Amino acid sequence: MMKDLIAKLKKHYKLTEPDYRRADLTFVTAQKDELRSLLIALRDIEGFTHLVLLTAVDWLEEGLFQLTYMLNNRAANRTLALRVMIPRANAVGDTIHDLWPTAETYQRELREMFGIDFPGSPRVNDEFILEGWTDMPPYRRDFDSLAYSLQTYRERPGRVTHDPREHMKKALYPDQKPEAAK
Amino acid sequence: MMFNLKTDRSQYPQPGPDGKLEIDLETGKYLKLWQGPNHPGITGNMSVELTVCGDEVVAGKTHVGYLHRGFEKLMERRSFIQVFPIVCRVCVPEPDFNEYCYAAAVEELAGIKVPELANWMRTLILEMGRFNSYMMFLGGISGALGLGVVGQWMTYVRDLMLDRFEELTGARIYHMFILPGGVRGHLPDGFAGRMEEVLRTAEKYLADVEKVMFRNAVYKRRTKGIGVIDPKLFEPYGVTGPNARAGGVAKDLRKDAPYLVYNELDFEVQTGKDSDIHTRVDVRYRDIHQSIALIRQILQKMPKDGPVMAKIPNVLHWQIPRGETYIKGESSRGEYGYYLVTDGSGYPRRINVRGPSYTHAMALLEHLIPGTNISDVAQLMVSLHTYPPEIER
């Protein structure tokens, strides 16, 4: 069934080879400029009325953000996830809050956590989860949570650990000197 | 300056031509009222910034993030086994769904088949968790309406169930029992008998709740016809689970997309039709009874013996090939899901937690609040059954 749908969609839209993960779950990559009409078609014609989630994946190495729009057809119990790749630099997505008002929340989160802008989305520039955040959006891959944490907060001092391999080297043949002759 | 708000609606702000409300706070007609983060009528730790005109709320903005720990970031830093202990912390009152969804997502991408008994155990745990979550809910809604005694009873019953959790999983709140690959152990001896005692006690108390709450005149007056969600809003706002079922949508993932062993269990999808606070509570109340019946069924039908853990690779350097998947389940609040993306390394590339509260407590609540009475905001919010930690994670 999903194969039929994909074949049908492929007539009108540029889609990559889909990943049929399960009988009820398919991933496919769509073009950014076709996303909106694709979403409308899926929602209004194909019955994918439920926006399950909207989130992003940071492919730092490739310089891309992947936006995942996961839609569900409740009647047929089918989930289709549309991937849209957008460049990481000056990342801007198309708002879909008018299609699904709940997308407003997702877009606010993406704006704050990934720095992806959705112009026109309500309250998109308001603070959402973070308060008084001055650093780069924290869900980006190049944001190092531990390094930030170590630079911002104090740990309780006095903890020292030893690597068993190194410790044994030191204990059994100190100063890198070879073991005494037998 | 005097004006009668009840009769003179012109004093209320009128939406502008673009449909947006322009509220000028400095006219003195309005008051900003913060409900939360420290407020008894809030489940968990979030706040609603209410703009009131008289005792009527004209606008509400939700504020979350008080419990943000950056889970999705922390998960990217941890190896696949190391994520397992932290997922349950995403949702405190019903942590087991996180464990199940995460484990199932990892198993799917790593190609691990879970033993039969482990699936039964997982179903048992999930139903026990659902029971607990609903107990919290009943306590919460009764508390929001001033029916403290129901909250006391429910907390007690929940505690009895926590004892069962403790003997089965080794912890009261964060069970950390559903491991990728299976579950951590078998049922202790005599577990079914002790569980039956708890279920009987629960039924006894629930019968009292029926009399004290559902037949209570005050309760009826304060919940019937209040906080109605138009079923047309369900799809645009992503309403799932009991909230949608209370509006007549007979959708339950346990039935529609059966996972674990739900297709071997007999149960019905509980629905209502009024979509108000009362119906939402009622649907959940019936769901509790169904959970009780399911727990009994599971204990009766589950295999008596067998392995509970599949063979998994050495977890200290477990790498999973590139792929992505989404695992969902019907939690006590609606569709709970984990979106897992792997890139072939020993760490998840991205994990996104789709909590039902995310859609229920934010845009939907903001949509429902205008026009309600201040005193109804608390039970409206509680009736949506939201847990803030799964919003901000």
Added chain:
Amino acid sequence: MKHFDPTFKKDTEKEFPLREEMRPRTVETPDGQTIEIEPLKDYFCEAPPKVHPKAYSKIVEDFYNWARAESLWILGFGTGCGAIEMRPLMTPRFDAYRWGIQWRPTPRQSNLLMISGYLSIKTLKRAIRAYEQMQQPKYVVGLGSCTINGGMYWDSYNTIKRLDDYLPVDMYIAGCMPRPEALLAGFVALKKIIKAGKAEGANLYAENFAQYKANQKAVIKDWDMPDYSW
């Protein structure tokens, strides 16, 4: 566990602008007056907390301490996941009221602040505010691993690691999360040190106020509260 990037430098340059409603401005009141308001000054009082003096005689002080210990009123502010185990305490099964412990909805009536686990920066701000609103003598109990050394959120960018950097803590309870029984044991231990006159957290806070404020401001970038108590 992934190793961190040692070259990572957090962005410390950026200043966080004061929120619009907190900025000083001129407004026109409904009855037509024009007034200047400066929210940070007008809404709050500006007095640093003072060290709570001891009673003039030891017997009286002991009596006070006994009374304080036997009426621990907890602010019902669940700051983190540990709050879920407080509910059983409020209900008949564990019934903490037997120990003179009860929960109050407002800081003005409470003398015990439970930090129930991790504190995100956003909640830390509210916790500080709640703490400073409480009347002296007051106590803080840190609940769970995360208040001691960060707990399982040790590498999170949004939670504090050591509660005692920001608030004076009188008692810690280990666990993740601690059971109600452990909480009761913690309360009993707290009572013991209160009776012994050793629960001096609030005075510590007053004495080292500048240090605490500096620590707090180091992590709360959008400091839009007065420096002094509420």
Added chain:
Amino acid sequence: MSLRDVLSPYTAWKHLFEAPVTIKDPIGREAAERYRGFHQNDLSKCIGCGSCEDICQNAAIDMVPVSDPKTGDSGLRPMIDYGRCCWCALCVDVCMTGSLTMSNEYTWVDSDPDAFRFTPGVDLKSWDAEEKGYKRENNERRLTGTHRPEMGMLEPEARIASFGEIVHGYTRAEAVIEADRCVECGLCVATCPAHMDIPDYIRKVREGDYEGGLKLLYETNPFSQTCGRVCTHACETACAAVHEGDAIAIRWLKRDITDNVPRERYFDLISKPDVPETGKKVAIVGAGPGGLTTAFDLARAGNEVVVFEALPKPGGMMRYGIPEYRLPYDVLDHEISVIEKMGVDIRCNQRIGTDITLDQLKKDHDAVVLSLGLNQGRSTRVPGSEEAESAIDLLRRITAGDKVPVPKQVAIIGGGNVAMDIARSMARLQRQKHGEVGVTVTALEDFDHFLADDEEVEEAREEGCVIYDARGPQEIVVKSGKVAGLRTWKCKAIFDAEGRFAPKYDASDEMVHPAQMVVEAIGQSADISLLGAELTEKLEWNRGRIRIDQNGRTSEPWLWAAGDLVSGPDVIHAVADGHRVAKSVSAMLQATRETH
């Protein structure tokens, strides 16, 4: 709203006279049997491998030194920070020995935040003896593999028929499974005499990067192919996995790397480093593993190295002591060719004292390294022992292709690996000549204290050798000038109370093993006659061995000693010696260059 709705809530009053549900004394109420409470650690079982630290996602565990570590562990113990712990018990699940468990104790309150740190088992706590609490189910470790894949081998029938190599080596799938079990604790590294980077090369196997793995191997061991087959693998006795299930098959994984790199690639991967020639000359006596490792290192450092070998082919005891079915000669030839590629000049059939003198070597070279094998058998000196064969001598003759007598029945004295080697070699020869095996091995030790490796004993039995334990040789029965058998007594104890070698026998339990040949395999010694009287006099000695300093240098500044001569019969020890001596020689040469 009906009247019923108003009155209904009052039905709750019926609970007024019920017994309260309140727990009378909740503080310290016992938690469930499986409760994950505070940690316990059985110090006698803990080996300090640090797997608990690795798996802890909260960085709650530090490995800290303890004052009296037992042998075979790292001397570290986990210290747990309850300011971090989340009681997930993954540390318990992953523990390699099952020493770490949890009690069901859960109350710990303190006003000092620094107090929540302790080393279970070392810092005594009230719950140390608590029986209840979280344990792994059935004490099964399920997070890492416990058993190694079966190694493919020739069937006994097939292998006894020839001297062909017995072990097939792992398939790729088996190697991945086996390499995956490693927890990378590194306990093995210190145990290996040559300190090979075992966890690192095992990771290379897992990743399939065999060429990278080979480079790693050659950093510490130029006899990796040999060691991958015949190493005594002390590492595997120290492996953390040995406590529950099998040790990681470190030796076979090493072999897996060497087998999976095409032979011609070796010369590209292990090229001579681009260092300037030093102009120094070093002579090495003996082309065994010790000497050749020294030669390998010194040649790579830019020195001119000549190796003098008395026998016709290089390899020393690896060639002339180890039977071909364990170490095929072509593997050894290839291994040595890699070393020759470094510019080492190996001169065979050059016996010191006969063909060239030590004095001459001293004169022509800047340093001389003695690397002698233990190529002389020891004798039991029981009556008739002059008629016995020496195992080591027989093995050499078999390798060299000399004709050796192959009688129908052979008795062997000794229970070490050399005894097994000669037993199995003779068994093969018997099989070829007579069609059946008639080998009897008599060992002084009982099976609980046997010297030979278990698998050697097992395989020897499969091949038809009969092994008697705790038999002390009393006489080699000689009838009319020919060996007729071996008479043994039951051995009751080998050492006396002071630990000296003084076997006690039970004369009533006597056996006579019929044999036309008796082989003594009770130990070897080096032939040090080549030193000459003058040098022997000058050198310092320690119980029959040349006294050397910790770098292998003798009391003569120009002379070093390495190999079995100083470390006993073992390839990997010889390799370690070789590195050590090479380092010392290099340092000396460097020093002389700087002074000139």
